[in-house]
Amino acid sequence: MMIDEESKEHGAVHREQVHDNFTPYRQPHFWITFLSLSIAFTAGMLGTSTLWNQLRGNVVKDLGPAEASAVAWAWPTLLFTQTLSCIFFGRLSDLVGRRFVFVIGNFIAFIGFLSAGRAKNGSTVAGLSVLVGIGTGIQLMGPFLALAELVPVRQRFTIVGSCISLTSPIFAVSPAIAQAVFEKSDEKWRWTYSINAVFSFLAFIGLLVSYHPPSYKQLHSDPSANHLKSKDWTGLAFLTVSCGLFTYFVLLGRSVWAWKSAQQITLTTTSGLFFVGVLIYEFVYGHEHRAFPRYVLRDWKVLSQILIAAGSSVMLWFDPLAFTLLEQLMRPGSTMEKAWEISIVCAGVAVGWILGSVFLARPKWIKWQLGASVAIQSAFLVATASVRYNTQARLRALLVLTGVGQGYAMVISHLTPGITSSKHDSGVIVGLTIAARNLLVAIFLSVFESIAVPRLEKKTVTYISEGAIRSGLPVTSLPALFQALLAVQSGASPAALLEVPGVNLNVIQEAQLGGLRAITETWHFVMQIAATYLIPVAILALLGPATDEYLSSVTWVRLGRLRILGRRRKDVAAIETRAVNET
Incomplete structure (x- = not known):
């Protein structure tokens, strides 16, 4: 087994040849896992989107204005626990195996969605957002972590892209579906939570039956590899909590407290300094025996891919939210018509996922494709800043094209961090990517709501x-x-x-x-801010390190046989154990 010099510096093996030239496509349980992770990812995306969970609108309309202050805590709480879940459970899956992390994670999501959909008051909705956040954090990691390591590295873009594209039509029209069930059914917004609960339960059953990666015993059959005892978990705990708290307190601005209030300024500043301090400490004093590996902050290849992935994905949540606000103020009309208008942004992202799965079947020049997709996203955002808001057809076209660039970039950018890092750290890397995206979304929304919204009102x-x-x-x-x-x-x-x-x-x-x-001028102002932010991300993607060297025919993990409970055959377990121990 060959280990390059850069890997020796941080004790990571970038390209372990565990199963060379092996493909799982003839195994029926691989396709059950594929379908289960696709359904779970859709539940996670819908559960996080405020256009679907309706935490910033229809929930308050149904429960009443008296519950508005309690409901305002729900979405910040969801993103807070989602951030904690991604980092902690991503790392835990590296050390104890992924099976029960993803199986139990989908069950938690099922309980959270089912319970939240039955809530009678805003406090209950906000409290149950803790379970929803934990579950969706694990669901969002599924395709980029659990599925990606089951296929050859070179084929990850197509397989993972196909996985998230499989149910993308639901995501594409999710705002319209959510508004339709709110207007037409007696359950109103609760239907969307019930749909997510069904998706999560199906994913739970599918993964329970089909998903059998190497177990804890196989990962730690060598006593010297007993990571749970040898790792120092302090650094990971501080990083997870500091990132989650900073995201949480930033999101509380305007939704719960006014930005100029003393408690908001104090909490945001304190949590931000705490987060920056933890990063500096880990960079200077961290070591490879910590649960959070130091090379993530010191290796520019890994760090740059995380920053590009998080930075290029901010528009995933920001564009629909900003367009929702301005669409509501633009003109009178039925809420159903406006929901269809807003769906075009999500439809563009879904088209980008599909194009990514097709054009990356034979990946080449990955760095340039990623840079080009982010640049296209930035260019069309710049173009929207020059469009008058009453020329709606042109604006819709530009927003769709912006979404296409976003979706295509997401297929690449959420996989390259795991490819460039050590196989044994891919869980925490994928978790950090999603957590960083949540943090940047929180910061960007805070800028929008603290500057653009008052500007629009005035x-x-x-x-x-x-x-x-x-x-x-x-x-x-x-x-x-x-x-x-x-x-x-x-x-x-x-x-x-x-x-x-x-x-x-x-x-x-x-x-x-x-x-x-007023709307036109505010829209131009918002898009100028977005373009100013995305252009440096595009430059980073174009000037960042190349990743084609990591593309290979190696499959990192091989699934065990199809079963629900019980022991696997000794010969299969022995083969898989030897393959893991070779690394």
């Missing part, structure tokens, strides 16, 4: 007031005009505007033009 009031007064509306009628506009945006008849004293068609037209002007 400009909207200013421009509508100026236009209405210019058309002859008395100043005393402005409060009544704004109340009527809010009612129309909520679905009331536009005829309510004519009931305001002094309002005529000219006043209504000027008010509409003023609102469109």
